Every structure is written in structure tokens, then in C-alpha cells.
Amino acid sequence: MAEVNGVKWHVVQGGQRLTTVINPAGTGFDDVWEVTYQIDSGPGSGTTGQVRIPAHQYNAETVKATINALVAHQHGIASL
Secondary structure, three states: EEEOOEEEEEEEEEEEEEEEEOEEEEEEOOEEEEEEEEOOOOOOOOEEEEEEHHHHHHHHHHHHHHHHHHHHHHHHOOOO
């Protein structure tokens, strides 16, 4: 379980999947990891989301930073 600004979240068990997508330029394909997470506390509790991380950037630090940014954003909106 991780936490950002007092809001706890976790990666959903079985929620990591390697897939291939068309690259943004539309000229080929890229491998990406799709990671599903769930917010566990605060007004957004129960909210789930998914991030896509390029396979060459897939590591704990990148996944955590990406999800932290989204959880902070979602927490702010749920607090309205």
C-alpha cells in the first residue's frame, strides 16, 4: 500500500498487464504495462483507475510517481 498527501492507495492484485499499443505517432507499436490501482481512504475511497507505463520505464518508482499524481488529482476532485 502507498500513500500520497494522507490518501492511501494500492495496486490491485492481478492488475498489471503487458500489452502492445500503436505508438502516438501512429508509425509502429510500443509495449506498455497497464497498472490498475484503487484509492483506499479519503473522499475518493473505492475509486479505481489505470495507468499505462512504457515497458522501458516500468519500475516501482515510475509507477508510484505516476499513480501518486493521479490519486492527488482525484482526491482533490472528490473533495469538492
